[in-house]
Amino acid sequence: MTTPETVRVASDAFAPPTTTTAELAPLYRQMLAIRRMEEACAKAYSNGKIGGFLHLIIGQEAVCVGAISALRPEDYVIATYREHGHAYAKGVAARPIMAELYGKKTGLVKGLGGSMHLFDKATNFLGGHGIVGGHVPLGAGAAFASKYRNDGRVTLCFFGEGASTIGGTTEGIALAALWKLPIVFICENNQYSMGTPNDRSFAVNDVSLRALAHGMARDRFDADDVIKVKRRIAEAVERARTTSEPTLIEILTYRFRGHSMSDPGLYRTKEEVEEWKRKDPLNGTREQLLALGMAETDIEALEEDVRIEIEDSVRFAEESAPADDYHSYVEKR
Amino acid sequence: MAVITYREALNQAMREEMERDANIFVMGEEVGYYNGAYKVTQGLLQKFGPKRIIDAPIAELGFAGIGVGAAMVGLRPIIEFMTWNFSLVAIDQIVNAAAKMFQMSGGQYNVPMVFRGPSGPAVQVGSQHSQSFESFYANVPGLKVMMPSTAYDAKGMLKTAIREDNPVVFMEGETLYNTTWEVPDGEYLIPFGKADVKREGKHITLIAWSKMVWTCLDAAKALAADGIECEVVDVRSLRPLDVDTLATSVRKTGRCVIVEVGWPVAGFGAEVAYQMQRHCMDALDAPIERVTSDDVPMPYAKNLEIEVQPQVNDVVAAVRRALYLE
The missing domain is CATH 3.40.50.970 (Thiamin diphosphate (ThDP)-binding fold, Pyr/PP domains)
Incomplete structure (x- = not known):
């Protein structure tokens, strides 16, 4: 068994990774598409077109995009109820996502799941789960199956820092460590568990340290650079794939909006939010692309392409027929 | 075999x-x-x-x-x-x-x-x-x-x-x-939603599952001595529920006692009782009886534990009520 002393922690002084426009531009495009998709969702919600709970990921896009870009198509991703971006980054198109939120028949899960329950078997996206921490053992289960079948797949399991204390997360991580499952646990630490800041949630404000109790590798870093996210997740993915060793990674990030659409976010100051917005990874990535030599006009063309894609998804959702079948999927026949 | x-x-x-x-x-x-x-x-x-x-x-x-x-x-x-x-x-x-x-x-x-x-x-x-x-x-x-x-x-x-x-x-x-x-030595499968008549009888239907089936069989044996023939139906599959087999028996006997080891309030027997009155109302000769454990957490002491759970005599008493014998 690995002892805590031998566990590697990637250093925060990690040199800024080098990249190319060929690598970075598609990631920028994904992050921007997710941002625009979330903005379109907010608008539709305000207009009463989308119901229920709507948790937006605006501000955190570099986490799901960077992390999932380190995977192969056959790898699994499982996420929380703040998962539109994760589904998109795994390869789900904007159209079925938007149609699902609109409660339409053409939705990704036929209007049965909504914002919190996106699933896509074709891209190995294991869902959108609404019980905090409840999905963490499920992710470990997918990884268990990979080890059982020796299929070489890796599972990325995302959860918020607000989920890090609950039993599902604790047990899922403990069992993955015990059985050496090929999984990477990614704690997206956006500083607030709904309205509760971390200093009122944790005795020790470092979720990654919990790996030590399980002899598990860990890492902890900011989500300010999508390529950094990709590289550091790739290390853990490689460890899972080649040695079947799990890793717990905490990524520090921030959601620009409230917990959900019904949350005005009064528990944090305007200055704090503005401070994080100045570090918006989208802006940073755009500047990086320019610095790498991508022409402003090419970036604008990409941005226009995203605008068209998201507008098209909204139109598709608007024009689709309402969901009409709630009997056929209670059980597999 | x-x-x-x-x-x-x-x-x-x-x-x-x-x-x-x-x-x-x-x-x-x-x-x-x-x-x-x-x-x-x-x-x-x-x-x-x-x-x-x-x-x-x-x-x-x-x-x-x-x-x-x-x-x-x-x-x-x-x-x-x-x-x-x-x-x-x-x-x-x-x-x-x-x-x-x-x-x-x-x-x-x-x-x-x-x-x-x-x-x-x-x-x-x-x-x-x-x-x-x-x-x-x-x-x-x-x-x-x-x-x-x-x-x-x-x-x-x-x-x-x-x-x-x-x-x-x-x-x-x-x-x-x-x-x-x-x-049997060879392979066999019992499908979902298939209740089983464990003992045939004509005067009253006893519906139960798991260990209460045994209690009902013992009660049926005891009642047979008095000339009361109980039909004991084992639910086996609670969901999906085989309403047909249960209702067929109740329509035949006209009386029904549902026995479960769980608590009474919102117990599964209440759902069975609903289904039986819904499907057998015109054939029922008496109100449907339920026998359950008492509405308490299980005590440790052996005498109390026995008292809390449905016993053969509880089932016999319910049968006699349903037959208007007391």
């Missing part, structure tokens, strides 16, 4: 199914090296090895969830709860994950798995270890709930549960493991 125990029947079912399908594995506390807390998995580790017979630490929420996740991507887990009492710390995985996955995913991810283990009051183990949660689980769409009463049923029903493409709650009678029954 061999006479085997309920425990051996369950063991044979798992053994035979695991030989058929390499995707099946068993996970739970003490299922491997210890051979099962109740010895239901006796010898399976030796036969199938530690890859397929997996000892889990005490983390029901975690390993039940691992089962659901593994089932989503195509394995066929059998998750053993040392007893169903401990399933409550894992109920989120059963109700919020396993039962809803197929629906939540729009029909993309089904969950072919069995949650199994002993259920119902044992002997003097106190309130936290003497409970019967079938009414909880039978309430949930997306689950199937089976409760065999005999070794014959246990084997045929567990094999069906293991082959099912949806999650099954399989509750074994904790006090039934040593009971014996004739079991």
Whole structure:
């Protein structure tokens, strides 16, 4: 068994990774598409077109995009109820996502799941789960199956820092460590568990340290650079794939909006939010692309392409027929 | 036909199914090296090895969830709860994950798995270890709930549960493991939603499941001495429920007593009573009677424990009420 002393922690002084426009531009495009998709969702919600709970990921896009870009198509991703971006980054198109939120028949899960329950078997996206921490053992289960079948797949399991204390997360991580499952646990630490800041949630404000109790590798870093996210997740993915060793990674990030659409976010100051917005990874990535030599006009063309894609998804959702079948999927026949 | 125990029947079912399908594995506390807390998995580790017979630490929420996740991507887990009492710390995985996955995913991810283990009051183990949660689980769409009463049923029903493409709650009678029954040598399967007439009679129908079937058979024997012929119907599958077989019997006898070891309020017997009055109103000659445990947590003292649970004389008294004999 690995002892805590031998566990590697990637250093925060990690040199800024080098990249190319060929690598970075598609990631920028994904992050921007997710941002625009979330903005379109907010608008539709305000207009009463989308119901229920709507948790937006605006501000955190570099986490799901960077992390999932380190995977192969056959790898699994499982996420929380703040998962539109994760589904998109795994390869789900904007159209079925938007149609699902609109409660339409053409939705990704036929209007049965909504914002919190996106699933896509074709891209190995294991869902959108609404019980905090409840999905963490499920992710470990997918990884268990990979080890059982020796299929070489890796599972990325995302959860918020607000989920890090609950039993599902604790047990899922403990069992993955015990059985050496090929999984990477990614704690997206956006500083607030709904309205509760971390200093009122944790005795020790470092979720990654919990790996030590399980002899598990860990890492902890900011989500300010999508390529950094990709590289550091790739290390853990490689460890899972080649040695079947799990890793717990905490990524520090921030959601620009409230917990959900019904949350005005009064528990944090305007200055704090503005401070994080100045570090918006989208802006940073755009500047990086320019610095790498991508022409402003090419970036604008990409941005226009995203605008068209998201507008098209909204139109598709608007024009689709309402969901009409709630009997056929209670059980597999 | 061999006479085997309920425990051996369950063991044979798992053994035979695991030989058929390499995707099946068993996970739970003490299922491997210890051979099962109740010895239901006796010898399976030796036969199938530690890859397929997996000892889990005490983390029901975690390993039940691992089962659901593994089932989503195509394995066929059998998750053993040392007893169903401990399933409550894992109920989120059963109700919020396993039962809803197929629906939540729009029909993309089904969950072919069995949650199994002993259920119902044992002997003097106190309130936290003497409970019967079938009414909880039978309430949930997306689950199937089976409760065999005999070794014959246990084997045929567990094999069906293991082959099912949806999650099954399989509750074994904790006090039934040593009971014996004739079991055929060849393979047989007992389908979901198929009740079984365990004793024929013409005066009154007794409806029960799991260990209460035995109590009803004993009551029927006692009443036969007075010339009262009870028909005993074993529900076997609570969800889906075989309303037809139950109603056919009640329409024939015109009277019905429903016996369960669980608590009375919102107990599964209340649903059965509703179905029987709905389907048999014009044939009923008396109000439907229910016999349940008392509405209290289970006491430890042996005399009190017996008093709380339905006994043969309680069933006999209910039958006599339904026959207007007292």
